[in-house]
Amino acid sequence: MKKKQSIIALVLAAIVTVLLGWTMIKGWGPTGTGSMKNINLGLDLSGGVSITYQAVKDNPTDEEMSDTRYKLEQRAQQYSEEAQVYLQGDNRITIEIPGATDATTILEEMGKPGSLYFIKQTNDDGTENYTYDSTTGEYVLNGKTIEELEEDGSVVLTGKDVESAEAMHQQNSTTKATESVVQLKMTDEGKQKFADATQEAYSAGKSIGIYYDEKFVSVPSVNAVISDGTAVISGGNMDWDEATSLASTLRIGSLSLKLEEINSSVVGAQLGSAAVSTSVKAGAIGIVLIILFLAIVYRLPGIAAGWALLIYVELNLIALNAFDLTLTLPGIAGVILSIGMAVDANVIIYARIEEEIGAGKTVHAAIRDGFKKAASAILDGNVTTLIAAAVLYALASGSVRGFAMTLALGIVLSMFSAMVVSRLLVNSLYGMGLKDAKYYGTKKERKGFPFVEKRKIFFTISCILLLAVPASMIFMHQTKGSALNFGLDFKGGTSINVPFNEDYSIEELDKEVEPVVEGVTKDSNIQMTKVVGGNNVIIKTRSLTLEEREQVYQAMADNFGVDTSEITFDNISSTVSKEMSQNAMKAVIIAVVCMLLYIWIRFRDIRFASSAILALMHDIAIVFGFYVVSRISVGSTFIACMLTILGYSINSTIVIFDRIRENLPELKREPIESLVDRCITDTLTRSIYSSLTTFITIFVLFVMGVSSIRDFAAPLMVGIVCGAYTSVCITGALWYVMKHVGKNKYVPSKAVQNKTKNK
Template sequence: MKKSRGIAVLLLTAIVTVFFCYVAAVGIGPTGTGSAKNINTGLDLAGGVSITYQAKDSNPSKEDMSDTVYKMQQRVSQYSTEAQAYQEGSNRITIEIPGVSDANAILEELGKPGSLYFIDQTDADGNQNFTKGNSESGYVLARSIEDIQKAGSVVLEGTDVADAEGGAYQDSSTSSQKYAVSLTLTKNGKTKFAEATKANVGKQIAIVYDDQVLSAPNVNEEISGGKAQITGMASTEEAQNLASYIRIGSLSLELTELRSSVVAAQLGEEAIATSVKAGAVGLVIVMLIMIIAYRIPGLVASVALVLYTTLMLITLNAFDITLTLPGIAGIILGIGMAVDANVIIYARIREEIAAGLSVHAAIKSGFGKAFSAIFDGNITTLIAACVLMWLGSGSVKGFAYTLAMGIVISMFTALVISRLVINAVYAIGVRDPKFYGIAKERKAVDFVGKRKIFFAVSIILILCGPVGMLVHSNVIGDKAMNYSLEFSGGTSTNVTFNKEMDIKEIDSEVTPVVEAVTGDKNVQPTKVQGTNQVVIKTRSLDLKEREALNKALEENFDVDTSLITSENISATVSNEMRRDAIVAVIVAAIFMLLYIWFRFKDIRFASSAVLALLHDVLVVLAFYVISRISVGNTFIACMLTIVGYSINATIVIFDRIRENMRGRKKVEDEELKEIVNTSVTETLTRSIYTSLTTFVMVAILYVMGVSSIKEFAAPLMVGIIGGAYSSVCITGTLWYTMKTFRKNRVAAPAAAAASAKISSEKSEKKVKQPSGQQTAQQQPKKKNRKRVAERLAAQEAAKQQNDEEKSE
């Protein structure tokens, strides 16, 4: 790169950086497009709409309630991945949708809950079930739905429909845009619909919702595939409205709207403000660490980090992704991975300068050699993020979106921006090696030799989890883990205060009173906007505790206890959502294993990485058990963060082992041990700096954050330390153990057998030939037999070793 071009690149980088910072802070235009303040935030950070439905059946079954809650969760996910649906009492369902403020609009889009039926045009006796009328659809029921059911004319019910989507499509025959509703049926619905359409070809089947005929499409042919399309809509809006009625009507229970309200942020404005400040302070400290450690390259990395952060904020805004506390974890992890990529590159540049290369050649070689580690590490994590997006739900899906974006942006800033800028800096004359640093030669640490100690420490740490669970559940008589409201449900208390209180007042005045009565820090107050009402969610309270809480509220705030109402609420993280999360993580681990196996051509690399990942998750789980930090939505986010962080660190070490083994076909155990120790030692600087910078980001969040933020940051810090420990002390040594295990197991018996054979022949000779009676002719024969035996034993051992290597 010429000097003039280098100056141009640096000027352009400065302009782009300042522009992105301005957009992220202020935005563009009167609406502030792109500004961080316009990012959609979840209920925990900004509040939203809360709507409560009640089942028409006063005593619905647990199965129907559970199924309806799960389906409602799927419905509201179209508004936000962070939307929640949970059971309240025995026959109520509450949905909470973040980032919106118009409850009526949501009700209109969701549809009014009611009964849904698909009915024949006529019954078996030829009686009309629906006729032409003056309704919007043009049809009305000719008799009551009860009579139609008795006549056997209901071909499908709402529960037979799995999903419905309305939209536009291109008609290939007329090249015009048309509108339709696409139906997806359940397994039972598929069979019923095939029979109904076969019997009604050329006739109509009406869709009846809450005794109103919504549509009466003609049946053109038998539909047996479980999917159908209703055409003839006049607009996209009409198609979407019909789809929303079908979706809401496909619930297991008929629901009626009980109440709706706009609620304030669950964590409050203070949580957001402190998180933003902590993020800014942490980022500045990380940049200083990078500059002190890596000099000019550290300054370049700082510019790349600023660009990464601003691009993340702008992208979150552009894609309307809802940001919640777990989302913040994704951003923090992204910053850690962005730092990691730069550290890998600049550590490589230092190594190349120490090897005698010029600065220019070292920069080129450093980026080239660092690429495989950065690529494999990020792609492995990206695979996990994509699987979580595909199979996860709720906060898992939201976390996956944020993580995936962070990976793509961090790779771009590290591999493109950093490369351009550092080459530009070199081009303008900053060429002295002292500005880039020279790697010091370190004596290889014997990690492999200490592997038994490392394995023992890990086993003890992991066992703390299940042992702690047994102690709490069987000895203390408590829950195995401190499950929060999201996991175990609790009690929702609606209190009407004498004045309207903001969330800050509620946090500082009301929450401590509730905590004192319940003896539990897991309290979630939510303010109903425009009223004096506050909904306080706590662990499950019995009658005595509810009365004590009412009395405490009356004494401290002079509230009217007759206006206090309480209901039991179910977990917002349903069993189905937990199942989805577990399945998603297992599938993600399998895909990561397959990718590492494919890239490293050795299943032991892949299995070691997955076992180390499991190690980190179990260590953090043990911390949750011992510390009694509440297990809620942030628990899922924390575990997923550790998965992404840990696997990336492991890949870097494996990449160095792969590089150091390149060109070696047969490696003895001692040489292999030396390669592992050298590889881990060479990447030790990277492991320390990456862990340190990520730890600093989370630690600042812990120090400056409110109590709910602290509960989130503490296990993350443990996970970062655990991930650093496993990547340095466990992964390489575990791979070495797997690599040499079978070889040693086969070689040892072979050597023992050869030795035994020689000893046997010696003893036989001693018996046959008395001492001092051997002739000169016999002595050479004895020596020859000994040589033959030794040679045969060596050949047998070598043959078994070759067979073993071929099988590997």
């Protein structure tokens, strides 16, 4: 790149950086489009709408309540992937949707039964089932209830016969205007029912009424027999949003119970405003420290890496806003992991450049070959994690899906940052005349360490740590009653609505109220949520006995002067439903299998894949053991933490395996033990620096964050340390053992193999 071109490229990069920074901080237009202040935040960070429904039916069964809760959960996720739905008492269901402030629209949609019926115009004796009311301009049932119509055979299909429903645009045959409609596709059984019903209606010149949520949404005349199992709901002047909502509701299915709304309110952030500002400050400090670290260690390329990282962060925050993603603590985990991978990619590249300079190449050739040789490790590490994110997004739900979305977005942007932006900046700086090798650093020869020879020591350490996990689980189960300290997200508990005499902030509640409640309940996982527009606070804790509830009454009266007659208690279920847990587990298993297959295909050796997956399981088990021993609450962030470790661990392992793969064909004859040791040593600096930079970000978050954020950051730090140890000390030795137990301990190259064949 010529000097003039380099100057232009750097000036343009600076302008883009400033514009992205302005967009990220201020945004554009009166609403601040693109600004990070407009990023949707979850209930834990910003609050939202809380709605409680009660079943109209007396004494609903557990199965009916569970099914209704599950379908409401599916509906709520139309508004936000981070919505929470849980059972309250025996016949109530509470829905909490982050970011929303207007409960009216949500109330109208969420509580709809979602019941769909296709009704014949006349029954078997010729009586009209529905008639047109000229005063209202709508069709109405002709005296019979839906139940009675089902009994006499007038209902030909129901929502259970619908396989899928999609919103689409269609031209009105009469007005020629484009209108929003919902196209239905029937099940195999429904297809036959629909064909029979349309055959009968067509022969008699009758219509079939489509009855949804106690009113007719369409009454089309049947002009032909419909045997392909498709139907269209049109009319009623539906706009696109209404058609989309209707299609989604029909796909999910009707509610098992009819519900009535008994309470709705706007609630504040569970963690308080300080949690958001603290996280932003911690993130900013962490990124500044990383940029300084890169500049000191890698000199000129480090400055380019820091610049590229800054652009990456700006793009990531703008993209979170542009894609309308909801950011929660699990989402922050995805962002942290993607930042770590962005830094890691730059570290891999610049470590390669140093190696090439150390090997005697010119700076220009070193830059070219450094990027080229680093590409495979960066690609494989990111694609492997991207596969996991895609599977999690497709199969999981709730906060796990939100994690997958933020992670996938971050991975794509991190690859762009490292392979495009960073490369442009380094080449531009070189083109400016900064060509001296001293600006780029030279890799110093590192004394090798016999990692493979010492493998028994490392394997023993790992075995001790792994055996300590079930041992600690047994001990904690006997002494604490449970191996893990499950939070409300997983096991439910008691919800206490307390009307205080003054308006407490979340920070004041943490300092003054939480210790009092914790003193009574002996529960360290208390959650408190303010109801906006009043002094009421909802306190969630473990399940309380009648005696403990009396103690809470007394504590509230003695310490805060609360009128105990206004305090209410309710049992609540977990917010992580059984279906959500099962979907997450299924997604993780499939993701691991997909990663194994990808590594196998890319490395053409099942032993690479097997070693990587075993190392991954090792890291997850150690972090799981940390949860057991530390008694940190196991909630929704637990899933995000484990998934973060999964992505980080596999990425670290692939870097070492990529170096082994690269060196194997080039060797004439070298002890395999020496080869593995050399490859680990060559990538040791990268392993240390990459882990250190990611650790710095999370450590700052741990030091500055509120208690719940510290509980989230601590396991991540353990996972990063464990991942670094495993990738350096375990994976290479594990591959060595798998490949060469009982076999020749030397690796012949292709040249040696060809020479042998020619003899």
